[in-house]
Amino acid sequence: MDKMNLTMLTDFYELTMANGYFQNGLKDKQAYFDMFFRKVPDNGGFAIMAGVEQLIEYLKNLKFEDKDIEYLRSKALFGEEFLQYLNNFKFSCDVWAIPEGTPIFPNEPVVTVRGPVIEAQFVETMILLTINHQSLIATKANRIVRAAQGRDVMEFGSRRAQGYDGAIYGARAAYIGGCVGTACTIAEKEFDIPTIGTMAHSWIQMFQTELEAFRAYARTYPGNCTFLVDTYNVLKSGIPNAIKVFNEEIVPRGFRPKGIRIDSGDITYLSKEARKMLDKAGFHDCSIVASNSLDEYIIRDILMQGAQVDLFGVGERLITSKSEPVFGGVYKLAAVEENGEIIPKIKLSENVGKITNPGFKQAWRLFDKESGEAIADVLTVNNETIDESKPYELFDPEYTWKRKTVTNFTAKRLLVRIFDKGTCVYESPKLREIKSYCKAQTDTLWDEIKRFENPHKYYVDLSRPLWEMKERLLQEYSVK
C-alpha cells in the first residue's frame, strides 16, 4: 500500500531522549529492549501475536525527510549535529519477534531489539502501536471465533473502527484470529481477505415494497442472493417474501438461495423460527446470518439456547475489542553492553508483577512429543539451549518449590530474527498461512486455558540461569 512515511509517528520523548543520548556520547551504546505485556485482555488465558508484517514495513521505511528535520529544527530543542545525524539515519538494529498467529502469554518478550540505544529506543512507539493494535484484535477475534464453535464469523466493523487503519489492519488481525472474512473491501484488495456484502435496510426502503426490493436484488445476483429480512417484520414479512422470491427468481434460474440475514430482534427466537420456515420451504441449504452487537458472550449464550445461525457478522465489539479496547504491551530496557559484555538491567516496582525480566533472552515453548500439546513456556538467557534429550525441570519463578520435570518433549524457540543489523532477514508468510498457523497453534493449548472466564494460567517460567540473574539484580537493587 502507498502510505505516508510513519517515521514521525513517535512520542516526542523518543526524540528528546535521542538528542540527549547523542549529546551525552551514548549514541552508539548498545541496548536491548523487550516488548512484552502483563495481562491478557478480557481476562483471557492467552493472546494472539499479530502485526509483525506491518512492523517490518515500518522498520524498512524508517527515514527522516527534509521537512521532518525542518520541523524538528523549528522546535529549537535539538543540536544541529543531531539533526544531521537524523538526516542520515539508517536503522541498524537486530530485531527478533514471535511470528504472527502464535499464542502469546504475559511477561514473555514478543519483540526484542538490540542496537545503538538511540535507534532501539526510537522505535518504541511504533513497535507498541503496531503490535498492541493487531494483537488486541486478533485476540478478540479468536475468542469470538471459538465461541461460534465451528460456525463462520465475518468481521463487519469498519464504520465503528477507531480510524482508517483501525478498520484495515483490524480486518487483517481479525482474519489471523480466525474470522473467515470481512466486509471491508480494501482489505480484500490489499490482503486478499475474502469479502462479502449484500444489502442495507436502505436498499429495501428504496423500493415501494420489500418484495420488490428482494426481486430486484435476486435478478441482479441470482447466484449470490442473501436477503436482509428484518426491515419490517422478520417472520411475517421478511422470511415469507424471501421464500417467495427464492422460488420465483432464484430456483427457476438454476441457482440455490444463499442466505437470509437478521440484524435486529431476538436472534435465538427469530433464527429458530426462520430455520423452520426455510426448511419447510425446501431451503435446508439456505444459510442464516446474524448480526447486531454480537460478541463472544452473546454468541455463546444464543448457541446454548439453540440459535440456528450459520454465520455471525460481528462489528463494533470486534473491531474495537469493546469489552477491553487496550492491549497493554510495554517496551522496557533489558540490558546494555559495556566493553562487549551484556549487563542486564531490571526495572523494579513495588508491584512484584511489574518487575521486568532482565537480560538478553530467548522464549521457548515446550510441547509434549506425544500429544503435541503445549506444556509451558520458558524464558532463558539468550545463549542457553534447552536439551530435548534430557528431562527438564520447570519451577515457578515466584514459588520456587513448585516444580515439575518434563520428559519426552520438543522445545521450540519462539523469537525469530527479523532484522540483522538493520536488514530484514524474514519473509512474512502469506496471510492465509498465518491464519492456519494460528489455528494449529491455538489447538496445541489445553481447553482449560481457553475458557473465557477464569482460565487456567499457562506457565511462563524462567530457566535457572535467568532466574539466578534476576535474583542477583533484585538483591543488588534492594541493597541500594
Add this chain to the structure above:
Amino acid sequence: MDKMNLTMLTDFYELTMANGYFQNGLKDKQAYFDMFFRKVPDNGGFAIMAGVEQLIEYLKNLKFEDKDIEYLRSKALFGEEFLQYLNNFKFSCDVWAIPEGTPIFPNEPVVTVRGPVIEAQFVETMILLTINHQSLIATKANRIVRAAQGRDVMEFGSRRAQGYDGAIYGARAAYIGGCVGTACTIAEKEFDIPTIGTMAHSWIQMFQTELEAFRAYARTYPGNCTFLVDTYNVLKSGIPNAIKVFNEEIVPRGFRPKGIRIDSGDITYLSKEARKMLDKAGFHDCSIVASNSLDEYIIRDILMQGAQVDLFGVGERLITSKSEPVFGGVYKLAAVEENGEIIPKIKLSENVGKITNPGFKQAWRLFDKESGEAIADVLTVNNETIDESKPYELFDPEYTWKRKTVTNFTAKRLLVRIFDKGTCVYESPKLREIKSYCKAQTDTLWDEIKRFENPHKYYVDLSRPLWEMKERLLQEYSVK
C-alpha cells in the same frame, strides 16, 4: 498528508447495492441520507462533533483507480457497464455537516447527504468511520478536560491507539475536545498541535544512577527540564535528586526548572508531598505532571482529595475512549425524490427510540439572547424558518403535552453546506479555531448537561411540520 486513496475503504455491500441500483435503473434517483447517533458515550449529556475536515478530504479524493476496477471485476459480481461507471465516477452530491467542535445531541442529523442514491449510499462507511472515530475521542477528551478543572491535559496515548490513524487523528480530536497538546510528534508536524516529551524510565536506567541521568538531561535541556521521578522512589530519591540537579545545573544557568513527572504510585499522596518538597526548595513554579491510567473519573477523584497536579498526561483511556470505545453513529435513508418531489422515508422499529426522523431536515439551536445559553435544539423540515422575532413553542415529540414557549432567543442553523453538487464549498477553520469554538460552544451548555453521571437531558425537539410528517408516516406504516 500524502495518504493512500481510501475510496475502497467501504463495506462491500455499498458496492453490491451500487451495482444493484445501477442494474435496476435507480442510478440517478435522488436520495437523502442522515448520519445521526442515538446515545452519548459514557452516558454523557452531549458529544463533540469532529472529523469534518477529514471527511471533506475523503469526498474530494473519491476516485476508483484502474487496479480497483480490476479487483472488482475479478469478483465476477458486477456488470461491465457498472465498472465503466465507477471508472468515471465523480462525486456529485450535496453535503451538509455540523461544524467541528459543536456540541451535538442524539437523534439530530450531524451529516446530511443528498444526491444520486448510488453515490449517497456509497459514502456511508467512510462518513461513519470518520465522524464516529473523531467524535468519540473529542467527546472523551472534553470530559477529561472538564474533570481537570482548568488544569492542562495532554494526550499521551499513541502506543495504545487502535492503529496509526487512531493515534494521529485521535490526537487531532483530543485537541479539539480541549487537550492542550499531544506526545504524538507527527500530529504537530501535520496539524500544528503542540507536542511535548521528555524522558522514559529507560533514560534513567541508561545511566549508573538517577542523579547522573538527571544531570545529563539538565545539561542538554536546561531551559526545558522535566524529570521523571518515579524510577526508584519518588520521595526518597526522585524528588531529592531533581531538586539537587535543579539547584546545581538549572538555576546557575539562569533557567527555572519546568517540572517533575510522576508515572506510578498514588498520585494524590505523592503529588502533595512532592509539592511540599518543591515549595520548600523554592521551586513554587515547578509543575507537577501526573500520568498513569488516568481518565475523567480518576482525575475528578484525586483533585477532590487535593492532589497537587498541574498537568495530566492521559494515554490509553483517552486515545481508545476505553470506558466506551464506540461512537454509535448510523446513516439512514431519510427521503427520496420522485418527479422532483421529496418523499420522506421512515425506518420503523419496535424500539420507539430507534424510529428515524424522516425527510430533508435542518437542525437549529436556540440560544437565550441575554445569557447566551443554549435552550434547545429543534429539527425542522429543511425549508422551514424559525422566526426569532416571535415566541416559539417547543414541545416534546413523545409527550406532546410537555410544552415551553421561548422568547428573546436567537436561532442558529447547525447544518452548514460543505459540498454543492460534488464541489467543496466549505473551508475548514484552523484547528486552533475549532478548539476555541468547541470551548465557547460547550460554555453555552448548562452545567446540568455536563454532569458525568445522570446528566440532564438536553431537548432535541421537532418542529410542528416535522412532527406532523413523522406522525403521518407512522400512521401509514402501521396500517400496512
